Amino acid sequence: MKILILGLDGATFDLILPWVEQGHLPNLGRLIGEGTHGELRSTLPPVTSPAWPTFMTGCNPGKHGVFDFIQPNGTNYSLVNATRLQQPTIWQMLSNKGYRVGVLNVPVTYPPQPVNGFMVSGILSPKRGEISYPSDLIERYAPTLGEYRIAPKVQYKRGSEAAYIDDIYSLIDAHGKWALHLMEHEPVDVMMVHFIALDLMSHALWRLMDTTHPQHEPSPFQHAIRDGYKRVDGWIGRFLDLISPETDVLVMSDHGFGPLHGIVNLNNFLLEKGFLKLNRKPVTQLKALAFKYGVSPASIYRQIEKIGLQNIATRVSKNTRNQVLGKFLNYDNVDWSRTIAYSMGHVGQIYLNMIGREPHGIVSVENYLATRQAVVDALRTLTDDEGRPIVTDIILREETYHGDYTDQGPDIHLILDDYNIIAYPLFATNGEIVTEQIRGDSGCHRREGILIAHGEQLGDGDIEDADILDLAPTIFALLGEPVPEHIDGNVLTDLFSESIVVETEALDDLATQDAEKLSDADRQAVEDRLRSLGYL
Secondary structure, three states, X not given: OOEXXXXXXXXXXXXXXXXXXXXXXXXXHHHHHHOEEXXXXXXXXXXXXXXXXXXXXXXXXXXXXXOOOEEEEOOEEEEOOXXXXXXXXXXXXXXXXXXXXXXXXXXXXXXXXXXXXXXXXXXXXXXXXXXXXXXXXXXXXXXXXXXXXXXXXXXXXXXXXXXXXXXXXXXXXXXXXXXXXXXXXXXXXXXXXXXXXXXXXXXXXXXXXXXXXXXXXXXXXXXXXXXXXXXXXXXXXXXXXXXXXXXXXXEEXXXXXXXXXXEEOHHHHHHHOOOOOEOOOHHHHHHHHHHHOOOOHHHHHHHHHHOOOHHHHOOOOHHHHHHHHOOOOOHHHEXXXXXXXXXXXXXXXXXXXXXXXXXXXXXXXXXXXXXXXXXXXHHOOOEOOOOOEOXXXXXXXXXXXXXXXXXXXXXXXXXXXXXXXXXXXXXXOOOOOEEOOOOOOOEEEEOEEEEEEEOOOEOOEEOOOEEHHHHHHHHHHHOOOOEEOOOOOOOOHHHEOOOXXXXXXXXXXXXXXXXXXXXXXXXXXXXXXXXXXXXX
């Protein structure tokens, strides 16, 4: 094996470095001590769905076309998958050069594309979907390894920590066991193993670890996240024992992590400021009144949670769920003929209601800049209940994206209270502007991920100013290959122990995957998983 890439979803040096120092993570400590490391800047927003495609293509979202788990379309949205990618992945490009590649559990790889090697897709895969290439890969090894697991089976709620943690640890072990076995029995030149569990644990359990968190409480599970990292570290040790000394190792995350203190219902704010309008139908006005007085998805969820039925709620049929949600305010209640802007996305994404993009757009290209500035000016006045300003930064679309698909991305990105606050992903959780997280999550993403590099070609010391865009071209350079010209990222030359000359080449057009729509049942399954994980 020439390169082993380990994706630790949501990993942060804020946790890793102290735990290395304390002796909890000996294998990561060895890679850091003998190699080089530094923060890895993520995408905007720093979210799984745009970040992993950016890593896999070396292109920014404006070029590869994936901006979030969902693609808004005014009233509705579509779920993203690998067929939405508008640029070839490193797996495809390396396969075409004759390298054998193995890809395990990476998000936004469903449906798995044909590669010279194997691929098992990740968390956005439907339960009944064909998740591997070759298609019989899972079937061949399941008798030896047991069930291949994509995601957790237990949804977190307060009081269910023991069952949730056991299930998460089981997920780590399943991914580790499959990775180790495939490394032994399916030899490849470049291997990628992804662990989703650290991200999921950090969302749910951060408050138990973080004594400064407003919701912290003493708990026997205070070290659950640390012990999850230790479990992953143990598997990393087994991988390192298996590979040769000549193998280069890259350990990376798609984003970092930190505490979550609350959420903003951005559509409520836009409604208050007059940028979003509700239609005048009596049923809509009645819903708005009910929302104002506390009848909302959040209040209903709290009641369901109290009696322990939240796991059952996620398995209710889509039709039934939609009928229930239809009782509350949603995008169908918006008067799009009078609406200038709306929010969709769980970090802080705002879209203008553009003519030609949204089905009932009213904002013209000519009025775009002035209209957007008016929304930005209003957003700068956003405060919490105590009058404290909570907008840390506002980033405009062209400041972070470029390419043919830029106009499909959010027009405005908000960073709220240094990411201590995020946005409710869909219409609103209740009638308030700033409120608590509906599912009780206490951790959320940061833009600062991790990068650790170790190998004979690689030096030691610190990595500075690394971007997730830079990993694809760096992988080409590690293999001694020219970097495809269309890639946005730069080779991280400071990683190398000796000076290198970076060459580039124009690739013949590599076909991207044909668009594939999920069946209603599969779409429901993926939506339910995203909901259970707090992304919808």
